[in-house]
Amino acid sequence: MWPDNRITSLFNIEHPIMLAPMAGPGGAELASSVAQGGGLASLPCAMLSVERIRKDVSIIRGNRGTPINLNFFCHMPEPADAERDAQWKSRLSEYYVEFGLDSDKPVDAVNRAPFDEKMCSLVEELGPEVVSFHFGLPDESLLQRVRNAGCKIIASATMAMEAKYLADRGCDAIIAQGAEAGGHRGMFLTDNVASQAGTMALVPQVVDAVPVPVIAAGGISDARGIAAAFALGASAVQIGTAYLLCPEANVPEMHRDALRNAKDDETALTNVFSGRPARGIINRVMREVGPISSDTPAFPTAGGALAPLKAAAEALGKSDFTSLWSGQAAGLAREMPAQQLTETLANEAQALLKRLGGKKKRKW
Amino acid sequence: MWPDNRITSLFNIEHPIMLAPMAGPGGAELASSVAQGGGLASLPCAMLSVERIRKDVSIIRGNRGTPINLNFFCHMPEPADAERDAQWKSRLSEYYVEFGLDSDKPVDAVNRAPFDEKMCSLVEELGPEVVSFHFGLPDESLLQRVRNAGCKIIASATMAMEAKYLADRGCDAIIAQGAEAGGHRGMFLTDNVASQAGTMALVPQVVDAVPVPVIAAGGISDARGIAAAFALGASAVQIGTAYLLCPEANVPEMHRDALRNAKDDETALTNVFSGRPARGIINRVMREVGPISSDTPAFPTAGGALAPLKAAAEALGKSDFTSLWSGQAAGLAREMPAQQLTETLANEAQALLKRLGGKKKRKW
Numbered sequence: 001m002w003p004d005n006r007i008t009s010l011f012n013i014e015h016p017i018m019l020a021p022m023a024g025p026g027g028a029e030l031a032s033s034v035a036q037g038g039g040l041a042s043l044p045c046a047m048l049s050v051e052r053i054r055k056d057v058s059i060i061r062g063n064r065g066t067p068i069n070l071n072f073f074c075h076m077p078e079p080a081d082a083e084r085d086a087q088w089k090s091r092l093s094e095y096y097v098e099f100g101l102d103s104d105k106p107v108d109a110v111n112r113a114p115f116d117e118k119m120c121s122l123v124e125e126l127g128p129e130v131v132s133f134h135f136g137l138p139d140e141s142l143l144q145r146v147r148n149a150g151c152k153i154i155a156s157a158t159m160a161m162e163a164k165y166l167a168d169r170g171c172d173a174i175i176a177q178g179a180e181a182g183g184h185r186g187m188f189l190t191d192n193v194a195s196q197a198g199t200m201a202l203v204p205q206v207v208d209a210v211p212v213p214v215i216a217a218g219g220i221s222d223a224r225g226i227a228a229a230f231a232l233g234a235s236a237v238q239i240g241t242a243y244l245l246c247p248e249a250n251v252p253e254m255h256r257d258a259l260r261n262a263k264d265d266e267t268a269l270t271n272v273f274s275g276r277p278a279r280g281i282i283n284r285v286m287r288e289v290g291p292i293s294s295d296t297p298a299f300p301t302a303g304g305a306l307a308p309l310k311a312a313a314e315a316l317g318k319s320d321f322t323s324l325w326s327g328q329a330a331g332l333a334r335e336m337p338a339q340q341l342t343e344t345l346a347n348e349a350q351a352l353l354k355r356l357g358g359k360k361k362r363k364w
Numbered sequence: 365m366w367p368d369n370r371i372t373s374l375f376n377i378e379h380p381i382m383l384a385p386m387a388g389p390g391g392a393e394l395a396s397s398v399a400q401g402g403g404l405a406s407l408p409c410a411m412l413s414v415e416r417i418r419k420d421v422s423i424i425r426g427n428r429g430t431p432i433n434l435n436f437f438c439h440m441p442e443p444a445d446a447e448r449d450a451q452w453k454s455r456l457s458e459y460y461v462e463f464g465l466d467s468d469k470p471v472d473a474v475n476r477a478p479f480d481e482k483m484c485s486l487v488e489e490l491g492p493e494v495v496s497f498h499f500g501l502p503d504e505s506l507l508q509r510v511r512n513a514g515c516k517i518i519a520s521a522t523m524a525m526e527a528k529y530l531a532d533r534g535c536d537a538i539i540a541q542g543a544e545a546g547g548h549r550g551m552f553l554t555d556n557v558a559s560q561a562g563t564m565a566l567v568p569q570v571v572d573a574v575p576v577p578v579i580a581a582g583g584i585s586d587a588r589g590i591a592a593a594f595a596l597g598a599s600a601v602q603i604g605t606a607y608l609l610c611p612e613a614n615v616p617e618m619h620r621d622a623l624r625n626a627k628d629d630e631t632a633l634t635n636v637f638s639g640r641p642a643r644g645i646i647n648r649v650m651r652e653v654g655p656i657s658s659d660t661p662a663f664p665t666a667g668g669a670l671a672p673l674k675a676a677a678e679a680l681g682k683s684d685f686t687s688l689w690s691g692q693a694a695g696l697a698r699e700m701p702a703q704q705l706t707e708t709l710a711n712e713a714q715a716l717l718k719r720l721g722g723k724k725k726r727k728w
Contacts, residue, residue, distance in 0.1 A: 003719060003720045003722070158629075159628050159629035160628050160629075160695075161627065161629070178564060179543065179562050180561065180565040192629070194632045194633070194655060195629045195630065195631060195646065197544065197583070197629060197692040197693075198544040198562025198563055198564060198582065198583055198692060199562055199563075199564040199565075200542060200544055200562060200563040200564050200584065200589060200693075201544040201582075201585075201628060201692035201693040202628055204693070204696055205627075205628040205695050205696065206628075208695075208696075218565075219561070219562055219564035219565030220564065222568065224568045224595055224596045224597055225565075225568065225596070227592075227595035227720070228564060228591075228593075228595035229592075230595075230720055231592035231716065231717075231720055232588045232589070232592045233588055263523070263524060263569075264523050264561045264566055264569040264570075265522075265523035265524075265554065265556070265559045265560065265561060266559065268559050269558070282559065291558060327565065328565035328566070329561075329564075329569065331524075331569050331572075332568055332569065332572075352595065353595075353720050353721055353722070354721050355367060355721070356591070356595055356717050357717055357718050357719070357720055357721010357722060358718060358721060
């Protein structure tokens with residue numbers, strides 16, 4: 001059926017399509033729908049409580065006992081730094097004035113927690129088929145417990161060196177995240193976004209660097225991207241942006257509108273929303289403060305001081321301070337339920353692969 | 365033979381592989397060898413005299429009367445700006461001191477001329493099968509003369525909007541240049557390099573935007589990239605970096621060594637060598653002055669003040685001030701004559717396309 005079945009076998013899924021875990025947009029409903037379409041259901045856990053994860057996993061499994069991927073962040077939380085926080089507040093002060101907001105009011109904490117003892121116990125309790133990590137890997141002791149729980153372990157690499165690092169530590173597969181990808185870069189051995197390779201260059205170099213199967217991510221929003229990923233040597237794809245327009249995604253209308261209109265050259269990598277570089281559709285705060293600012297505090301706290309501005313602007317119908325995460329191929333996304341999208345992408349990609357092999361001539 | 369023969373028919377070539385015109389490394393010898401391998405011979409003319417072009421074309425055609433592509437720049441030369449030149453000299457002054465060079469000595473002019481009346485007459489005289497433009501298109505009157513000379517006209521686009529602009533003006537095919545590509549960005553409707561899409565995202569969006577065939581460029585250095593480009597909807601590929609290690613390329617040993625060792629994350633876009641953004645392997649001047657500097661004078665003059673530093677450093681065996689142009693997939697390049705490389709890439713890509721289509725199962 002597919003040119004390479006290493007990932008479908010490893011995860012026990014029908015189609016080599018993995019839903020990108022997107023903290024915020026992604027929840028039980030989106031994951032369930034992808035699973036029903038034959039793809040891998042991913043649940044982004046970085047912003048969820050133990051209770052919420054437990055409930056979501058039971059919803060996703062409720063349907064047909066489909067495999068599930070729980071995704072966690074592995075950033076090293078930095079100690080509070082009042083000086084950097086003040087510097088960031090000061091950089092944003094003109095906007096606080098513009099919206100008549102009190103910049104002395106303390107900002108809310110941002111809840112993006114790294115994988116820890118508590119979450120590791122939850123993984124042991126729930127036994128998800130797959131656990132994926134972003135921003136590196138957790139401590140070896142935690143990683144060993146995840147392995148002992150019978151979970152397949154995968155993680156994101158943005159360059160061959162990171163892929164090798166992950167494979168050397170026992171990852172069962174590597175997500176090669178190209179520069180096109182929306183949201184946060186998974187990079188952890190570098191912070192140089194200027195040198196991150198695009199998917200076309202990255203995937204074959206990662207494939208050559210590691211003995212385990214590779215999942216291509218970044219700029220893949222339709223069957224052409226899926227077929228191209230297999231050509232590059234990938235064994236599966238991870239798709240995010242294309243799922244954001246599905247009715248099951250928790251994406252506000254403002255963000256959906258931006259995605260519907262986004263052209264190929266209208267995204268950029270920015271650190272203004274979280275303190276770490278992530279790709280989103282260019283808006284006012286990215287243009288005026290970023291896209292990369294040296295004033296942001298450490299991940300994930302930058303969003304705290306932005307929150308009041310976001311709320312005030314959104315109340316006026318403006319997405320000027322809202323993170324509009326998107327990869328570079330939003331223009332290829334189609335609006336349909338996630339199950340249907342997964343099946344459609346799989347069918348179209350298989351047909352395209354056959355056409356490319358000369359089984360059926362393409363007519364011009 | 366190939367899933368799409370629009371470009372091979374248009375250019376009357378055997379394989380849908382076009383040598384990227386690389387001013388400096390590319391000359392008659394490299395182009396001839398690619399042509400003998402069945403690809404499209406491209407001669408970069410921006411740095412060549414009329415006499416040199418005439419001679420090179422006769423060498424390339426001498427073999428088997430193979431089709432030829434003459435490539436020209438279409439930048440709008442900016443008037444001399446003594447203040448910006450002085451600013452740039454001042455930015456580089458510490459290096460002049462380090463190498464004991466006289467920074468008051470006038471710098472040599474940089475010879476990258478845009479397509480003009482003189483070159484247009486030469487095109488009419490030589491009648492190349494294909495003329496390609498970088499940085500937009502020439503004036504409509506010149507363009508019409510090229511068309512009347514019977515040449516197919518192609519040009520580079522870095523986003524769908526540029527592709528549409530070029531197709532609307534009668535281009536017969538569009539080169540979609542993804543962010544992975546080495547050397548100068550072809551961008552002409554924007555100067556925002558931060559938003560240039562990667563090949564994976566760019567190609568299908570360009571294919572959807574224009575009615576003419578698309579040539580994929582950027583990060584394609586082996587058969588996997590070629591097959592992927594066809595999957596994305598391209599009708600051919602343009603390959604540059606992979607040809608730089610061929611013995612026929614005019615590439616100094618220092619540059620070859622850098623290419624042999626370049627990892628996927630070791631290039632960046634820089635404007636320090638010419639004043640326009642171009643991708644090269646990161647070296648000292650890129651790290652310390654760039655990669656993007658606001659002090660550079662207009663294209664192509666930035667290289668003038670760098671030339672004495674380049675010469676002094678190279679005399680010490682260092683490439684600290686040398687432009688080491690490269691795309692993001694130098695690591696996939698193999699060292700062999702260009703004819704053999706072209707044939708090998710074509711054969712391997714065809715075999716891979718067949719395998720992807722299920723004609724022959726890949727063994728794991």
